[in-house]
Amino acid sequence: MPTRLEKAIFTTHPPTYSLLNRLRDRSRRLYESAADKHQRERKTAEYLLLSLTNCGRTWLRVMLGRAMQLAYGIESVNLHDLFAFSERNPNLPSIKPMHEKYGQFGNTYQQHKVILLVRDPRDALVSRYYQHQKILPPDLNQYVLAGEDLSAYIQFYNDWQNYQDTTQAFLCVRYEDLKRDTLEELSRVVDFLELAIPPAILAEAIDFAAFNNMKKLEAEGSPDVRAGVLQGHRSPAQRKVRKGKVGGYREDLSAEAIDFLDRTISRELNPIYGYSH
Template sequence: MLAKIIRLLVWGAVFFLPEHKRIAIDRRLRGREEFRKLQKSDCVIVSYGKSGRTWLRVMLSRFYQLKHGLPDNSLIAFDNLQAKNRDIPLIFFSHDNYLKDFTGNADSKKDYYQKKVVLLVRDPRDVAVSQYFQWKHRMHPWKKRLNKYPAHDSDISEYEFAMDQNVGLPKIVEFLNLWADEAGKIDQLLVVRYEDMRRDTAKVLTQILDFIGTPATPEEAQDVVNFSSMENMKKMEEKRTFRFSGSRMVPGDRKNPDSYKVRRGKVGGFSDYFDED
């Protein structure tokens, strides 16, 4: 909250600057906040946007709800759950968007070398399609300019979006390739495939919790799986169960299923939007 207030104050001070300078300042401020959280964190979960992070966030939140008797609407932001119980680790969720604007480490993952990192990856084609719907129905206009997305009112297809150099497949593959190149330099790294989480959720969740250092019993893991099913997550989003945790699990338009954070989650769903050519 404090970081957002600071950004708003700075925004007011630089409002009359050219947009490219405002963007650079905003990205640096966001990067500074990411750096602060990274330094404090016990574990960082990194993913390109729309790779299953919200699903994993709900699963981990549910586990700590069970473990420490927290309310069902407790959703990990950063340190909010640890404020209720010191045994809950500080988990920093990041799309690795802005850190480099503060540290200058754009061509390496040096900032993460000494951290415990869970890297969540997904088929880039599915990521691109899911990103399209995020951009079209949920994303704030300023966020689009901040990250070089197509203009707010652009009329483009899923395919055109997926081929965009700044936000489509080229960008997603570039992100994944840099992480692949740097993986061997990170002291503690667990790579998790979204497709594996879909195939055997309890098994992969157990691996993640073991890696974090807060192991789950089989019974706890199964409860988490049930709680975080696509059907239940859609119901929770409709009911705005996590409304006190910002817009993460709130639909853009209740009447439009494509505006929901929990949309389909289908493995290979990109094929429903692209033909074989």
Template sequence: MRHELVVGLGYGLRQGLFFLPRARRIGIERWLRGWEETRLLARADVAFVSYAKSGRTWLRTMLSRAYQLAYGIPEGTALEFDNLKRLDPRIPSVLFTHGNYLRDYLDQWTDRAAFRRKRVLLLVRDPRDTAVSQYFQWKHRMHPAKKALNAYPPHGSGHSVAEFVLQEPAGLAGVLDFLELWERELPQLDSVQVVRYEALRGQTAAVLSSILDFLGTPAPMGAVEGAVAFASVENMRRLEAAGADAGYKGQRLKPGDVANPESFKVRRGKVGGWRDYLSAAECDAVEAMVQARPGQLFGYKTNTIGDSSDTGAAISSG
């Protein structure tokens, strides 16, 4: 079943749920989204997994541009499941997922068994930065229906940054749950490359080149550097301000309010910027939540990992 047919069928089924009670409707919609992703995962060559606001749009833009420059993919064509593979069979089909709906359909809440036989590209980011970035996504960009579907605070509620990050399940706690589970599951995965957002920021061309190698699509350094330049924060913000087509499912890079830089999808990309939005006491509370979790959380329990000095290479295994 083609990608478009699976997505279209899932969308059509979800549209028929409007008459059900809210809780029942949300449960069924999450199950249907998981059904859709499970079928796509079975067909995908690679699963690109990340928590929301971990830099996926940026990396996806760089990959798309690298394929345009190195593999002759038409200008403006963004990587979306198997669309580039249909143009050039050397390029893998890639499922971009946060993994949160799959568990509803598969009832896999304590493991990631569905990914164990897949090639997995796992993008992680400092959970403190991720949680703060998620706050601005929720406040300025997220559709009310998505807030309800994913148990975010209700639309229009007046949460502060600290309240969202420290008190809400969709805040820091959710990011830590994600990192903790995936770190525990790493030894069970057949083939995985873990990429830290901070390493990608520090050594962008080198890490992007290693990702392309992992995907089986090496690219000359000229194409890699061209992709890095195209996906710079400055250029992506310029494209977003102009309403340029992002190429993903017909969506556009469009700010919630062009006069408010915090409403842009592409905000700052700053490593360690979470501290700018919290008081000293609130920062201490955030650190306490991180340190209370088991494991190393991909190195993020160490204070030097995730600050502006982190230029380490991508972590790879398998």
């Protein structure tokens, strides 16, 4: 989280702050590993944006990054690296997006505000399979019926319903609601982050992160979205931006696998998410 001194320098003389920030970044690159950087950001972030894999986190990150870039005039920044925005402008919230199960870092969530992004586990599992099929069982239905990753999604969601009060503040966002009304849900996130971003800028950010443009960014690469997340060298079936469809799992799975997923979710997943029927 930015210090008062950093904010004061930025407010008094932005060029001086920018110079000091570049020197700090250069120094960190000399001694700080990727793991060290991750731990530092996770520990100091004001907000944690948490999800399991294949829940739309890349999409949300790009929308937020583009909105902050446009609203606050930040140039030459990796839109995907939300934490970097607070280092470029210390008046912006420090946001750490990550995959983290509850308790993975010793139940330290009382120090953070948490945005939990969830997606119907059935769609998330199918998306996960296609992206990582080289290391998963050779058959999609076999993978689903094994149930191991399904249990991980259910446990993750149930944990956060039980322990959300351990955070400073908590916001749950459903991928399906982002698809249904992207502007409304993105506005909820922006309000939670205490950012003042006009709806017109949010709409422009949404257009930038539209499905077809995200596919193009992944296929062709872009200086705006770096860090290897949208990896164009993958085959089309294995890319992160594949379908993005709500309920698309029914097009890919056998009747047996669908019935198994439906029954397990109805029996074990907290119904508050709306995925149990």
